[in-house]
Amino acid sequence: MRVIASQVQAQMANASWIRKMFEKGAELKKQFGAENVCDFSLGNPDIPPPPRTREVLMSLADSAAQPLGLGYCPNAGLPAFREALAVFLSAQQHAPVKAAQVVVTCGAAGALTSFFRAVLEPGDEVLCPAPYFVEYGAYCGHFGGVLKPVPALPPDFQPDLASMEAAVTDKTRVIIINSPNNPTGCIYSQATLSRLGALVDRVNVGRGRALFLVSDEPYRFLAYDGAVVPPILPLSPFTLVLGSFSKSLSLAGERVGYIAANPQMPEVDLLMNAVTMTNRTLGFVNAPVLGQRLAMALLNEGVDLSVYDRRRRSMAKVLAEAGIRFAMPQGAFYFFPEAPGGDDQAFVRALLAQNVLAVPGSGFGYPGYFRLSFSVDEAVIARSAAGFKAAVGLLQH
Amino acid sequence: MRVIASQVQAQMANASWIRKMFEKGAELKKQFGAENVCDFSLGNPDIPPPPRTREVLMSLADSAAQPLGLGYCPNAGLPAFREALAVFLSAQQHAPVKAAQVVVTCGAAGALTSFFRAVLEPGDEVLCPAPYFVEYGAYCGHFGGVLKPVPALPPDFQPDLASMEAAVTDKTRVIIINSPNNPTGCIYSQATLSRLGALVDRVNVGRGRALFLVSDEPYRFLAYDGAVVPPILPLSPFTLVLGSFSKSLSLAGERVGYIAANPQMPEVDLLMNAVTMTNRTLGFVNAPVLGQRLAMALLNEGVDLSVYDRRRRSMAKVLAEAGIRFAMPQGAFYFFPEAPGGDDQAFVRALLAQNVLAVPGSGFGYPGYFRLSFSVDEAVIARSAAGFKAAVGLLQH
Numbered sequence: 001m002r003v004i005a006s007q008v009q010a011q012m013a014n015a016s017w018i019r020k021m022f023e024k025g026a027e028l029k030k031q032f033g034a035e036n037v038c039d040f041s042l043g044n045p046d047i048p049p050p051p052r053t054r055e056v057l058m059s060l061a062d063s064a065a066q067p068l069g070l071g072y073c074p075n076a077g078l079p080a081f082r083e084a085l086a087v088f089l090s091a092q093q094h095a096p097v098k099a100a101q102v103v104v105t106c107g108a109a110g111a112l113t114s115f116f117r118a119v120l121e122p123g124d125e126v127l128c129p130a131p132y133f134v135e136y137g138a139y140c141g142h143f144g145g146v147l148k149p150v151p152a153l154p155p156d157f158q159p160d161l162a163s164m165e166a167a168v169t170d171k172t173r174v175i176i177i178n179s180p181n182n183p184t185g186c187i188y189s190q191a192t193l194s195r196l197g198a199l200v201d202r203v204n205v206g207r208g209r210a211l212f213l214v215s216d217e218p219y220r221f222l223a224y225d226g227a228v229v230p231p232i233l234p235l236s237p238f239t240l241v242l243g244s245f246s247k248s249l250s251l252a253g254e255r256v257g258y259i260a261a262n263p264q265m266p267e268v269d270l271l272m273n274a275v276t277m278t279n280r281t282l283g284f285v286n287a288p289v290l291g292q293r294l295a296m297a298l299l300n301e302g303v304d305l306s307v308y309d310r311r312r313r314s315m316a317k318v319l320a321e322a323g324i325r326f327a328m329p330q331g332a333f334y335f336f337p338e339a340p341g342g343d344d345q346a347f348v349r350a351l352l353a354q355n356v357l358a359v360p361g362s363g364f365g366y367p368g369y370f371r372l373s374f375s376v377d378e379a380v381i382a383r384s385a386a387g388f389k390a391a392v393g394l395l396q397h
Numbered sequence: 398m399r400v401i402a403s404q405v406q407a408q409m410a411n412a413s414w415i416r417k418m419f420e421k422g423a424e425l426k427k428q429f430g431a432e433n434v435c436d437f438s439l440g441n442p443d444i445p446p447p448p449r450t451r452e453v454l455m456s457l458a459d460s461a462a463q464p465l466g467l468g469y470c471p472n473a474g475l476p477a478f479r480e481a482l483a484v485f486l487s488a489q490q491h492a493p494v495k496a497a498q499v500v501v502t503c504g505a506a507g508a509l510t511s512f513f514r515a516v517l518e519p520g521d522e523v524l525c526p527a528p529y530f531v532e533y534g535a536y537c538g539h540f541g542g543v544l545k546p547v548p549a550l551p552p553d554f555q556p557d558l559a560s561m562e563a564a565v566t567d568k569t570r571v572i573i574i575n576s577p578n579n580p581t582g583c584i585y586s587q588a589t590l591s592r593l594g595a596l597v598d599r600v601n602v603g604r605g606r607a608l609f610l611v612s613d614e615p616y617r618f619l620a621y622d623g624a625v626v627p628p629i630l631p632l633s634p635f636t637l638v639l640g641s642f643s644k645s646l647s648l649a650g651e652r653v654g655y656i657a658a659n660p661q662m663p664e665v666d667l668l669m670n671a672v673t674m675t676n677r678t679l680g681f682v683n684a685p686v687l688g689q690r691l692a693m694a695l696l697n698e699g700v701d702l703s704v705y706d707r708r709r710r711s712m713a714k715v716l717a718e719a720g721i722r723f724a725m726p727q728g729a730f731y732f733f734p735e736a737p738g739g740d741d742q743a744f745v746r747a748l749l750a751q752n753v754l755a756v757p758g759s760g761f762g763y764p765g766y767f768r769l770s771f772s773v774d775e776a777v778i779a780r781s782a783a784g785f786k787a788a789v790g791l792l793q794h
Contacts, residue, residue, distance in 0.1 A: 002606045003664045004671040005518050005540075012674055044469050054462035057687075061454035067445045070648040106503065106652075109680035117539060121402050138678035142514060143402075143539065209399045251467040253686035255503075267400045274401040277409055281535035283506035288685035289650035290454075 011138060017363025018042070018134075021348075025357045032355055038384035040372040041357040043182065043333065047308070047375075049250040050301040053294070060293050073289050075280040076272075077104025077258075081296040088299055089260050092220070093241060095233035101268060102260045103275050104292060106284045107252075108218050111242040111259040112139045114282060116174070118274040119212065120145040124173040129159040131183050131336065131364035131371075133216075136176060145173070149365045155327050157184040157336070158192045165199050174212045175200065179229060180219040183364050183371035184336040185329020187223060190230045197235025204238055210266065214240045218257075219332040221248040221302055224309055227330045237264040245295045247333075248302050254291035308333050311374040314381045322388035335372040336361070341395040344370050350394045354387030408535060414760025415439070415531075418745075422754045429752055435781035437769040438754040440579065440730065444705070444772075446647040447698040450691070457690050470686050472677040473669075474501025474655075478693040485696055486657050489617070490638060492630035498665060499657045500672050501689060503681045504649075505615050508639040508656040509536045511679060513571070515671040516609065517542040521570040526556040528580050528733065528763035530613075533573060542570070546762045552724050554581040554733070555589045562596055571609045572597065576626060577616040580761050580768035581733040582726020584620060587627045594632025601635055607663065611637045615654075616729035618645040618699055621706055624727045634661040642692045644730075645699050651688035705730055708771040711778045719785035732769040733758070738792040741767050747791045751784030 004012075021041040028037045063069050076082060082099040089097045105111035116126075122144025128136055130149035137147040150164045159177065175196070179188040188196075200213045215232040220243060223229050232241050244257030259275060261268050279286075312329060319326055319337055326337035339347040344360035344367050351358050351370075361369035374381065401409075418438040425434045460466050473479060479496040486494045502508035513523075519541025525533055527546035534544040547561045556574065572593070576585040585593075597610045612629040617640060620626050629638050641654030656672060658665050676682075683689075709726060716723055716734055723734035736744040741757035741764050748755050748767075758766035771778065 001601075001604070001663045003662075003668045004515050008515055008671050008675060011678070012671060044465070046464050046468070048464045049462060049467060051462075053467075054458045057458035057461055058455055061451045061458065064454055065446060065448075065451035067443050067647070068441070070446060070450075070650045071443070072441050072643075072649045106680060107682060109682050111680075113680035118401050118405055135678060139680065142679065204398075207398065246469075250464070252469045253467045253683060255682060255685050265400075266398045271400045274405050274409060278405060281408070281532060282539065282679060283503060283508075283510035283536065284681070285504060285506050285652060286650060288652050288688055290687045291685055 007141070017359050021357050021359050024352060028352070028355055028357070037355045037357065038380050038387060039357045040374065040376060041359050043373045043375055045247045045250045045252055045303070045375055046377070047250055047303050050298050050303060052298060052301060056294055056297040060290060064290065070289055073286045073292070075286055076276040077287060078289065078292050078296070081292050084296055084299055085258055085260070089241065093231040093233040095231070096263055097233070097260050098263060101263055101272055102258055103272055103279060104287045105257045105259055105279060106255040106287050107246060107257040108216055108242050108244040109135070109139070110255065110279070110284050110287070111257050112136070112216065113142065114275050114279040114284065115214065115240065115242070115259055116140045116145055117143050117278040117282060118271065120173055123171055125169060125171045126174045126176060127164060127167055127172055128176045129164070131361060131366035131369070133178060133182055134363060134365065151366065157181065157186040157327065158189060159196065161192065161195045161199065168203055172203070172211055173209065174214055176214045176216060178216040180223060180331025182219065182332055183334045184327070185332050185334050186327070187227055187229055187330040193230050193232070193235055197239070200236045200238050210238055212238050212240060214242065217241060217243040218247050222305060222308060222333065223331040224312060224329070229331065233262045237262050237266070249295060249298050250303050251291065251294065254288060254294065256287050256291040256295045308374070311376070311378055311381060314378055315372065315374045318381060318385045318388055321385065322392050324388065324392065333373055333375045335374065336369050337372070339368055339370050340392045342368055344368055347391065347395060350391040351387065353394070354390050356384050356387040356391065404538070414756050418754050418756050421749060425752055425754070434752045434754065435777050435784060436754045437771065437773060438756050440770045440772055442644045442647045442649055442700070442772055443774070444647055444700050447695050447700060449695060449698060453691055453694040457687060461687065467686055470683045470689070472683055473673040474684060475686065475689050475693070478689050481693055481696055482655055482657070486638065490628040490630040492628070493660055494630070494657050495660060498660055498669055499655055500669055500676060501684045502654045502656055502676060503652040503684050504643060504654040505613055505639050505641040506532070506536070507652065507676070507681050507684070508654050509533070509613065510539065511672050511676040511681065512611065512637065512639070512656055513537045513542055514540050514675040514679060515668065517570055520568055522566060522568045523571045523573060524561060524564055524569055525573045526561070528758060528761035528766070530575060530579055531760055531762065548763065549581070554578065554583040554724065555586060556593065558589065558592045558596065565600055569600070569608055570606065571611055573611045573613060575613040577620060577728025579616065579729055580731045581724070582729050582731050583724070584624055584626055584727040590627050590629070590632055594636070597633045597635050607635055609635050609637060611639065614638060614640040615644050619702060619705060619730065620728040621709060621726070626728065630659045634659050634663070646692060646695050647700050648688065648691065651685060651691065653684050653688040653692045705771070708773070708775055708778060711775055712769065712771045715778060715782045715785055718782060719789050721785065721789060730770055730772045732771065733766050734769070736765055736767050737789045739765055741765055744788065744792060747788040748784065750791070751787050753781050753784040753788065
């Protein structure tokens, strides 16, 4: 007897690589002890939230216990938080964003599904550079959208603008980018982004339906060596920015994010009203109020980034000493090195045999490479050195 | 230039009546002062959360400030909370529910969309008794499902089983019920439910795809005069129960709910794994962790129900004195009286002229009646008496 939908059944059969590694990791940890496994498979921010988190939550406890203290809030978010986000995003994006152009969402994931629901007709295409966060496919697939990845250019993984332009059809509704990038750690350059904005404007001339450029930016706060993540809204009137506080405030479990539209976009109010409605009718209703109040209070604070930078340098040393080739990540907390031997799944299996967990590039639509999250304690990175060397050695003999 | 999807545009044009009344109410409150408007249009629980809420939040502040304190949690919910819910639901539902059969969701709304995504093929039909919570249509419509309401029987609004059986086709995938009911306040009787369970079992004999009976139960805790809300899981192996803590703990803004499946259901593990996946890929990822911890700590507590009962009696008195006919609600916090004159929209307009806000039955797929939420202060109910009388008088002259 069939209990689940065919498309969902197919998605389950293709359970994501990240998930598979998670299960494999759980087995290894059970067998060998967690302290003997080096797990680089998960992007779960493990450094403490900002010090004021405790104090803010204590103060929220008083108001939460009042009538309506934790009651419904407007679907688009607490008005004061939307105002604060508008100020925050105006500065970050070099564009005069107003509260009406910001919708508070259940994380970046909720922002994406609410947006896709609001704009996609069945059969619409969504372009993204590969490698890419594999859930993008499911996010647009719920509403009949089709993800079309376009391989980025190694070794530094800037998007391939010529191939992206060639991939645009009448059905292309959205181009989605993610910078600093998961899984490559690449920050898209101002030159690349300017060309992308020009492409979007060119396509939109005379078009009946808008082509949107959407930037998914949960790692904007995390750029190394003084690198600048260029703002998105100045690139084109058809731009939107979304993000979350999962990584910047280490509160991934609270599910608080946002989506903001370019104030110059045609019909911007209609679009944001639609996103507010789909945010409600998809069942989010509103982002959780405690999380909203917490993120609002901590909006201009952040976790200690130097911790991530030290880990990045340690990881780079371990990889270099093992003879593994990689581009140094400019942002986020991932390395995306070449798989020694060229077969990413084989190399990840070789790492597994050393109790080292990584995710093959195949899981991000980009075989031949593998992803390491360095959102782990430095001791784990140091401990992994022998494992990487042994795995490389195994593949060379 | 078209910026939003055609189906979404249509939904926006049909903005819900509740939303329209909300906007109308905001205008009136601005014009006359909030204290001069009697707003019965919203189901926002306004009585304080349980007294321990403050203390629980204070204690959560300590753990939240630790590394990973607010990090990702498993997509199906905190394991300890699922275990606690399994015990809680086993007692409530008279069935041995295990943690594996419970998924924690972002409220009841998130439970419904995750479930519909997991089971619906495009073109599938969802039956529900009318009047009904109008968002059900959008919840299943996102995934190609079609809501087919079947009018319930006045004056007490038990579902019309004969008409429901006649409405079942090969494409019927789900029957959804809501008891205690929004908007009628009706509690479905054991006799009605037993017949419904038998109908579901009959349809499922020899069927290739399961027909599910889903009970949406956010108001289970709120039954008056010692009324019993019969358990759902004993009715058929094809049953699921979902609910939230929005009303029982007055934390509607936190978005914490659950869905639980009958342990006897064929392929129950596959179904709950699918719901766990759609909960992730729809962008919920996990219900907010602070809300989960709060609901877990308060699972066996509740708001003061006597407040709602007193309001119910006051409201009944006001309506009776105005000569308005109604069935006394057995549960939830709504009245669904007959519209004097028979035209619900006309009567709601007449109430509006008295600064009294209600929602026409048309907004719930059931014209000729109107909904009053008595989740308001008793003073508001008392103050509304003259308005109801005047509105009735207007329509009679």
